[in-house]
Amino acid sequence: MNVLRIDSSLHGADGASSRLAATCVEALCATGAVHRVVVRDLAADPVPHLTAERFAAFLAKPEERTPAQQAAVAASDALIDELRAADTIVLGLPMYNFGVPSKLKAYFDHVARAGVTFRYTASGPQGLLTGKRAVVLAARGGRYEGTPRDTQTAYIRDFLRFVGIEDVTFVYAEGLAMGEGPREAALRGARAAIGRLVAEPLAA
Numbered sequence: 001m002n003v004l005r006i007d008s009s010l011h012g013a014d015g016a017s018s019r020l021a022a023t024c025v026e027a028l029c030a031t032g033a034v035h036r037v038v039v040r041d042l043a044a045d046p047v048p049h050l051t052a053e054r055f056a057a058f059l060a061k062p063e064e065r066t067p068a069q070q071a072a073v074a075a076s077d078a079l080i081d082e083l084r085a086a087d088t089i090v091l092g093l094p095m096y097n098f099g100v101p102s103k104l105k106a107y108f109d110h111v112a113r114a115g116v117t118f119r120y121t122a123s124g125p126q127g128l129l130t131g132k133r134a135v136v137l138a139a140r141g142g143r144y145e146g147t148p149r150d151t152q153t154a155y156i157r158d159f160l161r162f163v164g165i166e167d168v169t170f171v172y173a174e175g176l177a178m179g180e181g182p183r184e185a186a187l188r189g190a191r192a193a194i195g196r197l198v199a200e201p202l203a204a
């Protein structure tokens with residue numbers, strides 16, 4: 001199994017979501033089923049915002065791209081190649097200001113490419129990155145799971161499904177800003193959930 005860990009915490013590897021992502025990858029590695037791990041740290045190596053010129057580059061014929069557009073497409077292609085090579089995606093997902101980190105959104109904007117990661121068909125869009133699993137480690141200061149205020153879960157599921165990744169499991173660490181006791185309990189619970197999911201079908 002090839003694993004791609006994507007961190008999007010502004011604290012880099014020190015973020016709670018990144019630490020849980022690391023725990024998940026370690027647990028996967030302990031099964032002996034992991035062949036390769038790649039870490040994409042969006043804080044250390046941010047993806048720029050999508051601009052009109054960058055988006056036009058995705059749509060342009062290769063021979064018509066400016067040098068800047070060629071570079072933009074090459075960067076997007078590299079991110080997509082990395083994603084395509086992964087069997088399992090381990091995504092660290094902080095909540096910032098009621099949404100996903102803007103760095104993660106910028107990343108998504110560069111891997112959603114018509115004709116590359118999805119295509120339009122008569123029956124609607126079809127994702128092309130099939131046969132993958134994703135585990136999402138959602139770290140939040142408050143508590144949102146299962147409520148209409150959880151802006152992240154449906155969005156992440158929709159995005160991943162759009163590019164063909166249908167098998168998505170969420171692990172939540174909530175209430176991290178609600179005091180030491182709740183924080184420790186939430187992290188303990190998330191680590192236990194990771195242990196259970198790695199022991200079950202993910203390691204198969």
Ligand SMILES: Cc1cc2nc3c(=O)[nH]c(=O)nc-3n(C[C@H](O)[C@H](O)[C@H](O)COP(=O)(O)O)c2cc1C
Binds near residue numbers: 015095097142176
């Ligand atoms: C800039 C910023 C905005 C935040 N906004 C929210 C929020 O809207 N809701 C929430 O529950 N927690 C919020 N938090 C708390 C984070 O979700 C919490 O610290 C979590 O651990 C972040 O993940 P990380 O540690 O991996 O960065 C925010 C934290 C920061 C730094």
